[in-house]
Amino acid sequence: MAKLRLPAPDERAALLRDAQRMKMTRSAHAYVRGSTAKFYEWLQASGGKIPQGPSVWICGDCHSGNLGPVASAGGEVAVQIRDLDQTVIGNPAHDLIRLGLSLATAARGSNLPGVTTALMVERLVEGYEAGLAGETLAPDEDTAPKEVRRVLKRSLHRRWKDLARERIIDPRPTIPLGKRFWPLSEAERAALEGLAADEGLRKLVTGLRHRPGDAPIAVLDGAYWMKGCSSLGRLRYALLVGVAGDGGGTETVLIDIKEATPAAAPSAPGAKMPADNARRVVAGARALSPFLGRRMLAGKLNRRPVVIRELTPQDLKLDIEHLSREEALRAAHYLALVVGRAHARQMDPDTKAAWRAELARNRATKLDAPFWLWSAIVELIQSHEAAYLDHCRRYALQPGAA
Structure with a gap:
């Protein structure tokens, strides 16, 4: 077997660019996760359709893969936001829209009908409002999707050897190149x-x-x-x-x-x-x-x-890819609840009440969610699916890409 040639530091940039492009061809959901800039390009062009919520720290890239179990310094474990590269003091509505886009894309990738996406948006808002109100995050069978319960259970039982085998393959104190x-x-x-x-x-x-x-x-x-x-x-x-x-x-x-x-x-x-x-x-x-x-x-x-x-061994990400109808609805509620709690801990009672009142406005008679949220998700699905197909045409069809 030929020995793997490892890249020198000056060769990394091209390899990393190609790896990123190919990862984004795996599915529309993968493309959404890797195209944060496109999301904010749409937002800038949206012409002020989104209400301005209270100024709080937001994730900025709030897709489902950026949530998962994390451990505290004291050994507790909870589902929280786990990637904060894009965090800014901004509009909490942006996190809500991006999470909705991520879940809606996962639902379409699971061949769920459009009515399920509409119900997911309702459950998303319901969960987010529950988070603002301080509802607990207990991962019981009635509220949390199976993936959350499975990953939390796995997280609580993991040790250093599990982390080493997953991240560096060998539990000995060396990093195998x-x-x-x-x-x-x-x-x-x-x-x-x-x-x-x-x-x-x-x-x-x-x-x-x-x-x-x-x-x-x-x-x-x-x-x-x-x-x-x-x-x-x-x-x-x-x-x-x-x-x-x-x-x-x-x-x-x-x-x-x-x-x-x-x-x-x-x-x-x-x-x-x-x-x-x-x-x-x-x-x-x-x-x-x-x-x-x-x-x-x-x-x-x-x-x-x-x-x-x-x-730590307990730090894991959620893999919300293939969903049944019931799991899709549970995922929307639970993950939005996590985000709602993250936003709420930064707001005083009056600010929370005003933001919840804004979320209650402009709801269609047939959809228990703000119309701006639904229309934003629909527009984003359309633009991202078209961009995903074009991305695949440009990169996945290159010679040697497979």
Whole structure:
């Protein structure tokens, strides 16, 4: 068998661009997940059809794959928003529309009829309003889709070896180079070791409940990480770190280091956010997803802003792809409830009441949801499906693409 040739640092950009394009050809839902900029191009051209909600931190890229179980520093697990690259202080209606587009695309990919999509939009609004009202997120059989219950159950039983086998294949403290992990340049290795020597990273790693707060850490291995879809092309690194435990042994920790770039999501007029993109991401995460946000750190790598976080075995994403009618309705309600709670924790009672009143306005007699939300989702499905087919024509049909 021929040995896999690993790309040099100056060869990465073209490979990452091609990988991103091919990932987006897999399905219309995959295209939606990877085309955040197109969503906001539509929004800019929508001519003010969307009401202006209260200015709060929003996810900015609120598709179903960006929600899932995350662990707190104290070991609790809950479903929260898990990717905050696009977070800004903005209009919460944008998260609601983007989540609706994601779920509607998944429903169409599951060959569900249009009436199911209409019912999903109703359940989306119902769940979001319940989240604003403070309804709990208990994943019981009556409210949560099977995928949420399955992933939560799996999350609660996972250990380091499961994370290692999933992310780096081998539970030993090395990163095997191959299709996902690529070799570092000497300059990159030195920069990562310098980052690991920072006291902030040591405190982040030792901040989990079971680790001594004064424990030293040591870099075990590092690699460039070919990971994600819309983020492909940014700096992305995996770092294995050893941290001394109470019993004298060493625990292995996997650190994800991702470049923070300007958000495509528009911010609210006059919004005051950190100018540094990594600090913006961390601030948004702490507002929207406290379990994750308190495990994140803003840093610099060769003067470029990066977001640093430890990956725990409990951190998983939801894979909402193939749905039955009942599961589609449950998914819409439950995921919107998660988003509603994330927005609500930033609002005082009067602000919440005013936003709920706005959501109750302009509802059609045959659809218990704001007409602007339904029409936005319909327009976005049309534009994204056409763009997806054109994307496939341009990239999936290239020689060697299969």
